Amino acid sequence: MRQSSTSADVQTNGGATVTGTAAANQAHNRSWGEQHPGTILMLLLGVLGVLAFVALMVGRYMIPPETVIAALLSSVFPIEETWAATATSAVVNVRIPRIIAGLLVGAGLAISGASFQGMFRNPLVSSQILGVASGAGFGAAIGILLSDSLVLVQILSFVFGLLAVGMAYGLSRVRSTTPILMLVLSGIVITSLFSALTSMVKYVADPMNKMPAIVFWLLGSLNHVSAPDLMILGPIIAVSIVGLLAVRWRINVLTMGDEEARALGVNTERLKVVIILLSTVITAAAVCMSGIIGWIGLVIPHMGRMLVGPDNRYLLPISVLLGGAFLIAVDTVARTAAPAEIPIGILTAVIGAPIFAVLLRRNNPGW
Amino acid sequence: MGCRISVEDIAFNYPGGATVFTGISLAVDEGCVYSLLGPNGTGKSTLLKCMAGLISPSHGRVHLDGRDIAGMQPHEIARQVGFVPQTQVSPFPFMVRDIVLMGRASHLGPFATPSAEDEEIAADALGRVGISHLADRPCTGISGGEWQLVLIARAIAQRPGILLLDEPTSHLDLGNQVRVLDVIRGLAEDGMTIVVATHFPDHALLTSNQVAILKDQRILAMGSPEEVIGEDTMHRAYGVDVRILHLDDPFNRRICVPVMGPSRGTAP
Numbered sequence: 276m277r278q279s280s281t282s283a284d285v286q287t288n289g290g291a292t293v294t295g296t297a298a299a300n301q302a303h304n305r306s307w308g309e310q311h312p313g314t315i316l317m318l319l320l321g322v323l324g325v326l327a328f329v330a331l332m333v334g335r336y337m338i339p340p341e342t343v344i345a346a347l348l349s350s351v352f353p354i355e356e357t358w359a360a361t362a363t364s365a366v367v368n369v370r371i372p373r374i375i376a377g378l379l380v381g382a383g384l385a386i387s388g389a390s391f392q393g394m395f396r397n398p399l400v401s402s403q404i405l406g407v408a409s410g411a412g413f414g415a416a417i418g419i420l421l422s423d424s425l426v427l428v429q430i431l432s433f434v435f436g437l438l439a440v441g442m443a444y445g446l447s448r449v450r451s452t453t454p455i456l457m458l459v460l461s462g463i464v465i466t467s468l469f470s471a472l473t474s475m476v477k478y479v480a481d482p483m484n485k486m487p488a489i490v491f492w493l494l495g496s497l498n499h500v501s502a503p504d505l506m507i508l509g510p511i512i513a514v515s516i517v518g519l520l521a522v523r524w525r526i527n528v529l530t531m532g533d534e535e536a537r538a539l540g541v542n543t544e545r546l547k548v549v550i551i552l553l554s555t556v557i558t559a560a561a562v563c564m565s566g567i568i569g570w571i572g573l574v575i576p577h578m579g580r581m582l583v584g585p586d587n588r589y590l591l592p593i594s595v596l597l598g599g600a601f602l603i604a605v606d607t608v609a610r611t612a613a614p615a616e617i618p619i620g621i622l623t624a625v626i627g628a629p630i631f632a633v634l635l636r637r638n639n640p641g642w
Numbered sequence: 643m644g645c646r647i648s649v650e651d652i653a654f655n656y657p658g659g660a661t662v663f664t665g666i667s668l669a670v671d672e673g674c675v676y677s678l679l680g681p682n683g684t685g686k687s688t689l690l691k692c693m694a695g696l697i698s699p700s701h702g703r704v705h706l707d708g709r710d711i712a713g714m715q716p717h718e719i720a721r722q723v724g725f726v727p728q729t730q731v732s733p734f735p736f737m738v739r740d741i742v743l744m745g746r747a748s749h750l751g752p753f754a755t756p757s758a759e760d761e762e763i764a765a766d767a768l769g770r771v772g773i774s775h776l777a778d779r780p781c782t783g784i785s786g787g788e789w790q791l792v793l794i795a796r797a798i799a800q801r802p803g804i805l806l807l808d809e810p811t812s813h814l815d816l817g818n819q820v821r822v823l824d825v826i827r828g829l830a831e832d833g834m835t836i837v838v839a840t841h842f843p844d845h846a847l848l849t850s851n852q853v854a855i856l857k858d859q860r861i862l863a864m865g866s867p868e869e870v871i872g873e874d875t876m877h878r879a880y881g882v883d884v885r886i887l888h889l890d891d892p893f894n895r896r897i898c899v900p901v902m903g904p905s906r907g908t909a910p
Contacts, residue, residue: 305737305778396733450657521753528744530734534696535727539800540720540748585734588755 308582312589315582319596326600327378330607331370338362368502375509376500377606378599380561381571383512385598386591387554388572389579390519393526393587394550395455398580401572402558405458405551406465408569410439411562413469416476416489425499428492429563436559439465444551453547455533495566495620497606508560515553515560516595522549523591530585570623571598574631581634601627645669646835647693647723647804652702654688662688663859664701670804670837670852675830677846677867678839680856681880686839687728689856690806693837694725706804720748724797726807731789735780738792742767745799767799771825787818794825805829807838811845823849843871843884843898855879871898 308315331343338346342358346366349356356363387402395404403409414435418428443465447457473493480486525546528536533543561568575598576590582597583589602619605626609617653664662685670676678686691697693704695711704711706722724745732741745767746760756764768774771791776784781792790810797805807826811819819842827849830836840846846853847867854864857879863870876884876898884900 305780393734398733524750524755525747525752527736527740528747530732530736531741531744532729534691535725535729536747537696537716538694538720538725538727539744539796540717542716546752580734585736586740 306582306584309584309586312583312586312593316589316592316596319593319600323378323596323600323603326603326607327374330374330377330603331366333607333611334365334370335611336361336365338365372502372505373497373500373606374603375505376497376564377602379505379509379512380497380565380568381575381598381600381602382595383516383557383561383598384568384571385575385579385594385601386516386519387557389576389587389591389594390523390526390550390554391572392576393530394547395459396530396532398577399573400459401569402554403466403569403572405443405462405555406439406469407436407555407558408562408567409466409469409473411436411559412493412567413439413473413476415492415562415566416473416480419489419492420476420480420485429504432563433559435469436562437555439469440551440555444548452533452544491618492566493620494618495568495623496609496616496618497565498610498616500564504564508564511560512557515557518553519550519557520591520595522546523587526550526587526591530587566618566620568602568620568623570620570627571602574627575601577631578634644672646672646707647837648705649689649693649699650703650705652689652692652699652704654685654692654697655700661859663856666702666856666861668854668861668864670835672803672835673830673833674835674852675826675850676837676852676854677850678837678854678856679841679843679846679871679879680862682841684856684858686856687808690725690808690837690839694723694806695719696725717748720800720802722802722804724800724802724805726790726793726797726805726810728808728812729793731784732781735782737777738773738779738781738784739764739768739777741781741792742795742799745796748800763801764795764799767795770798770828771795772821785818787814787821790814790818790822791825794822798829802834804835804837807836809839809841812841819845843876847871847896847898868896871896 328340328343332338332340342362343366345354345358346363348354349363350367384402388400391400391402391404392398411432414431414433415428418424418431422428443458443461444453446461446464447453449457477486477489480489525541528539528541529543529546531539536543558572576594579590579593579597583593602623605622606619608626609619609622648667648669650667652666654662656662666689668676678689680686688697692699695704695714695716698712706714706719711719739761742764743756743760746756746763750756750760765774765777768777771794773788773791773795776788776792781789784792794807794810810822810826814822823845826836826838830849838849850867852865853867853870855862855870855875862879863875871886873884873886876882882900883902884898887897887899889895889897
């Protein structure tokens with residue numbers, strides 16, 4: 276036998292380098308944002324501040340910036356009012372709650388969408404995939420049908436949102452595990468079920484007043500957010516956002532798939548329950564406050580990924596700021612662009628779709 | 643050199659009832675490279691997943707340092723056992739360094755993010771398999787051979803005493819196959835206990851101290867590679883003819899070569 280010398284040659288330099296055709300000459304293609312996520316975060320925080328301030332100024336009743344500042348200060352310090360009292364009232368009682376609500380709902384929907392995209396290993400899902408919005412919509416519809424109490428509508432909406440996801444989760448259990456495919460299919464089943472039930476409620480509702488109320492509510496609006504709403508739902512959403520931020524690196528590991536994540540030492544079933552629970556609570560609370568606002572949970576995480584890449588350590592905080600800023604901006608347009616307020620669920624898509632289309636065409640993301 | 647990981651009389655059935663294997667027992671000693679051979683579908687991957695605690699056997703036990711892994715938490719197992727799966731690349735374009743960093747998950751609390759020390763361990767692991775230059779590349783833009791090395795680096799960052807590899811050389815070109823084998827041999831020399839499922843009898847001859855062949859739901863043969871990888875056993879395992887030849891000095895080892903009869907198509 277003659278021994279072949281090639282195998283020996285390879286072995287001597289084996290392990291030092293790997294010569295793949297793709298490996299050799301491809302330049303590093305990390306974007307500037309991926310290398311400086313902290314800077315992007317600070318910039319976005321600035322943008323958010325500016326947008327919030329502009330939102331305080333503009334509306335049906337325009338308030339000059341110095342009056343906004345004075346009105347804000349007067350609610351904390353005793354300052355003599357040298358401006359119209361309606362300005363203070365508009366800023367403090369109307370616009371601030373609405374801006375905080377927009378911030379929380381936008382941030383919450385965006386971070387739960389980003390978390391779900393990681394957990395489902397699919398950038399096409401949003402936080403509504405397990406049926407939370409569809410269930411919450413049904414709860415609100417029967418609430419409107421049966422009573423005139425906004426509180427009852429909100430409670431039913433929240434409860435049915437959680438119930439829908441609970442049903443989808445229960446349906447997807449296979450031998451004490453919840454495979455991702457089963458979760459998606461169960462979510463589709465539950466979503467269809469509650470959509471059909473909502474249609475039925477609309478069909479039987481009084482077409483003169485109840486049905487338009489249901490339709491308008493389902494389209495979403497920050498119009499009827501009240502201070503008590505914020506007192507109760509605000510902390511719920513804020514705490515859930517903090518919870519998702521706390522497990523953000525673990526979501527990275529979960530994107531490798533259940534089996535691999537478990538091999539890496541992650542208790543995947545527990546982590547999935549935590550993510551589903553927090554995202555669902557956020558979305559259900561958001562729907563309670565503002566009706567169904569689609570699009571944000573799907574698209575904001577994509578915009579975030581274009582800015583800082585797929586690492587959830589940075590993507591989740593960025594999604595919080597982007598989602599909040601986006602909804603504040605859209606809501607400002609919703610209440611100023613037309614004589615009557617435009618439903619925000621329509622605007623998020625009408626404004627968001629072209630922005631997203633442009634981003635998508637200009638950067639070719641790697642997913 | 644004690645036994646690190648062992649399976650005792652384990653069986654695995656699919657939920658529908660089809661049996662993958664039954665009555666399998668084997669023990670892997672510390673520092674040993676143990677190869678699992680056998681035709682497609684004999685359950686080599688399934689056996690490895692049982693050993694990694696990823697699926698529960700229908701019958702029998704897996705012991706890790708004498709402890710039944712059925713009662714252990716995922717992070718307790720993962721600190722001892724690294725698993726290199728056969729997988730597709732991540733759906734998201736994570737940086738290679740971030741993929742390797744995931745190996746630290748079992749050492750971190752549920753709300754923790756990796757520290758500078760974890761980053762360093764991940765960088766060391768990349769260096770260990772010779773792919774430090776890939777650290778800042780998106781994992782969706784590297785070759786299959788590179789991805790395999792990334793997965794091995796991730797398992798090394800886990801700092802386990804035992805490494806289970808599921809067909810690490812399948813789908814790789816000859817050069818990358820040898821590079822992966824070289825990494826495996828280096829890890830074994832550093833004292834890691836390794837179990838590797840493979841389709842290549844030659845790779846078992848090159849790297850292992852022990853071999854088991856799975857066939858028809860059972861172990862067909864087990865022992866040293868010289869005992870197990872013979873012309874007769876290979877024929878019984880795979881149903882084809884092979885010749886076992888000997889490479890002289892300086893290699894002084896055996897190779898396994900498939901042989902085919904004369905082509906029937908060209909008979910006169």
